Amino acid sequence: MTASQQGAPLTIGDLRGSAGRRRRELVIRTLFFLAAGTAVLISALIVLTLVGEAVIFITKVDLSSLLSGSWQPRAGNYDMPSIIAGTFVVAVIAMLVATPLGLGAAIFLAEYASPRVRRTIKPILEILAAIPSVVLGFFTLTVLSPRVIDVICPGPTPLFNMAGAGVAVGILITPLVASIAEDAMYAVPSSLREASFGLGARKRSTSLRIVFPAAVSGIVAALIVGFSRAIGETMIVALAAGGVGGAVFNLNPCLPGQTMTAAMTALAVGSDQAGGGIASASLFFVGLLLFAMTLTLNLVSERFVRRIRSAY
Amino acid sequence: MAVTTGIRTSATSAAVQRALTGQSRPVGEWIFQGLLFLSLLVALGMLAWLLSDVFIRSMPVWEQRGVVSFVTSNLSSDPEKAGIAQGLFGSVMLMVIVIVLIIPIGVAAAIYLEEYATDNWLTRFLNTTVRNLAGVPAVVYGLLGLGVFVAVMRNFTNSPLNLLVGGLTLSLVVLPIVIITAAEALRSVPRSIREAGFGVGATKWEVVRSHVLPYAAPGIFTGIILTIARAIGETAPLLLVGAAVAGFGQAASAGVVDKILGPYTALPTTIFSWARLPQSEFRALTAAAIVVLLVVVLLINAIAIILRNRYERRW
Numbered sequence: 001m002t003a004s005q006q007g008a009p010l011t012i013g014d015l016r017g018s019a020g021r022r023r024r025e026l027v028i029r030t031l032f033f034l035a036a037g038t039a040v041l042i043s044a045l046i047v048l049t050l051v052g053e054a055v056i057f058i059t060k061v062d063l064s065s066l067l068s069g070s071w072q073p074r075a076g077n078y079d080m081p082s083i084i085a086g087t088f089v090v091a092v093i094a095m096l097v098a099t100p101l102g103l104g105a106a107i108f109l110a111e112y113a114s115p116r117v118r119r120t121i122k123p124i125l126e127i128l129a130a131i132p133s134v135v136l137g138f139f140t141l142t143v144l145s146p147r148v149i150d151v152i153c154p155g156p157t158p159l160f161n162m163a164g165a166g167v168a169v170g171i172l173i174t175p176l177v178a179s180i181a182e183d184a185m186y187a188v189p190s191s192l193r194e195a196s197f198g199l200g201a202r203k204r205s206t207s208l209r210i211v212f213p214a215a216v217s218g219i220v221a222a223l224i225v226g227f228s229r230a231i232g233e234t235m236i237v238a239l240a241a242g243g244v245g246g247a248v249f250n251l252n253p254c255l256p257g258q259t260m261t262a263a264m265t266a267l268a269v270g271s272d273q274a275g276g277g278i279a280s281a282s283l284f285f286v287g288l289l290l291f292a293m294t295l296t297l298n299l300v301s302e303r304f305v306r307r308i309r310s311a312y
Numbered sequence: 313m314a315v316t317t318g319i320r321t322s323a324t325s326a327a328v329q330r331a332l333t334g335q336s337r338p339v340g341e342w343i344f345q346g347l348l349f350l351s352l353l354v355a356l357g358m359l360a361w362l363l364s365d366v367f368i369r370s371m372p373v374w375e376q377r378g379v380v381s382f383v384t385s386n387l388s389s390d391p392e393k394a395g396i397a398q399g400l401f402g403s404v405m406l407m408v409i410v411i412v413l414i415i416p417i418g419v420a421a422a423i424y425l426e427e428y429a430t431d432n433w434l435t436r437f438l439n440t441t442v443r444n445l446a447g448v449p450a451v452v453y454g455l456l457g458l459g460v461f462v463a464v465m466r467n468f469t470n471s472p473l474n475l476l477v478g479g480l481t482l483s484l485v486v487l488p489i490v491i492i493t494a495a496e497a498l499r500s501v502p503r504s505i506r507e508a509g510f511g512v513g514a515t516k517w518e519v520v521r522s523h524v525l526p527y528a529a530p531g532i533f534t535g536i537i538l539t540i541a542r543a544i545g546e547t548a549p550l551l552l553v554g555a556a557v558a559g560f561g562q563a564a565s566a567g568v569v570d571k572i573l574g575p576y577t578a579l580p581t582t583i584f585s586w587a588r589l590p591q592s593e594f595r596a597l598t599a600a601a602i603v604v605l606l607v608v609v610l611l612i613n614a615i616a617i618i619l620r621n622r623y624e625r626r627w
Contacts, residue, residue, distance in 0.1 A: 017513075017515065021515060024517070025515050025516060025517055028517045029424075029428055029517075031420060032420045032421070032423050032424035032428055033424050033428070035416075035417050035418075035420035035421040035424060036420075036421040036424040036425055036429075036438050036491075037438075038417060038421065038487070039438060039441045039442045039445055039487075039488065039491070040437075040438065040441050042445060042456075042484055042487070043441050043444070043445060045456055045460055046448065046452065046453075046455075046456050049455065049456055049459035049460055050452075050455065050456075050459075052459075053459060100351055101351045101354055101355050102351075103351075104347060104348045104350070104351025104352065105348070105351050105355060107348050108345075108348035108349060108351070108352055109352075112345060112348060112349075121352065121356075123617050124356055124359070125355070125356075126613065126617070127359065127610060127613060128355060128356070128358075128359045130538075130541055130542070130545075130609055130610070130613050131359070131362070131545075131606070131609075132544075132545025132546070132547065132580055132605060132609065133545070133547070134545065134583050134584050134587070135362070135366070135545070135583070135602050135605065135606065136362070137584075137587065138366070138583065138587045138598055138599070138602060139362045139365065139366065141587060142365070142369070142595065143361070143362075143365055171355065171358050174355050175355070178355075202338070202341055203341065203345075204340060204341050204344045204345075225447070228447060229449075231449070232448075232449025232450070232452075233449075234449065234451045234547075234548035235547045235580075235584065238551075238584070239584065239587055261451050261548070264451055264454075264455070264552065265451065265548055265552065268454070268458075268551055268552045269551055283455060283552075284455055284459065287452050287455040290449060290451075290452060291448060291449075291452050294447055294448060295444060295448070297447075298443070298444055298447035299444070302440075302443065
């Protein structure tokens, strides 16, 4: 500053400000960078912990017990197909519920609802999304399974069954699917709709043949994210799907089953975690498998989302 | 009308006229719109059914025990005496730990990603990492807590399954969500606001502190409040890091520090353990505990929605 006052040419050094101010900037920038870096640290810790313990499990376990036909960790049976089958049965039922409900709600909100209706209904959907899953688990156990699933499933149906848990997971992920799909349809420019109306198309044809195909990447992403969430959902299945003491390979949704997530909580709640036995190492092996599945699904869905962003 | 009457009446023009001026909507349109509305109704109907069923189920507890007795009693295997005092205490302490940890780290990370980071491979990698962390199932964070926090804590205390570990684990679950929502709030502040600050010679941090953060604050806080509402109901990771699912005693003299470093439970884990009990008396207790949890969660959500509607700004 003094230099400019004397009429000498202004240098970069004069504009930079004081050294103390620059030092403060650097310190703050570094702190913020470290905060962002915790995300990488957490990811690395997840992978290292899961892989480390999973390797211990694989080296210690009798490999034939991984295909022994039943999941009973206390008896040394770690049949992976049983819990993977349970996971997929529940997730597929959830998608059968969440796809029509979520996409129907999304089309209604994006194409049909007036701004006032949107403003009232969206917060209610957010409330549905905010219901803790342990609450939905209790609801499944006391209402959905005995009153709804018992009627749908043929013959006497056990209270603990995968169908009830699947329907409840479907209700849980419906708001998520609806909100991502609605965002995608909302992003479709209105000029496309106007062109369609100009040709005399009705609202239904415009929604289904113009907006829906234009937003299809985002809709696929919504379904993939929903599926990923359904696979990772824990408390509903832990409470309502049955299979607390173990499970056999089973694809019938009207019967009890065990999912990967529920197997993990059942083991953690029942076992004394202080002992680092082979059963507790199996937790991490299942966890690693679950982590790999959801990570893959999320990466794929991100691809689809990026496609719709680049299109409009 | 004018056009069609001008033309000599023929079968074609009559059909065209009907098509253009027809009052009735075709059946297909109605059915389609009805189905769309139905899908919304089913989702909302489930919500209404759940809320009313849980409330009705919980009535015996309020009538026979009263709110005070239920809220101030400890866990017990006797349904006449069981209450949620320990669960409430655990949940409140967990939320305090979560808030203290995630606000500074989450907001700082978001500021770095939105304000400081240039578009290079490192930034893209950080962004992808945060988004992927948000998609990791909560139960996996429980494993992380079990494998890292519990293992480290074992070196310092005899009860490694304590509130501190639970709070740390829950913080990891919600940290990515806080970063994402805070980054969105920062992104919605227009460039011109920042440029005004730079124009008068402010440094980056000065611009962020005095120009960007004040405008982004309502959005950031709404995000944090919604995240807290989610964290309160989170159950699975706590089960893995050892929140108690059975009753446990505490010395009457136990101070807050003893309680934080000792055995604990939280409201959702209390619900989980009661829901698994076969006695029918516990059904009403579970429903009552759920009512308390839902009141807390919905209240927090309502605050967030009101805050958002009040301070929402369109640039």
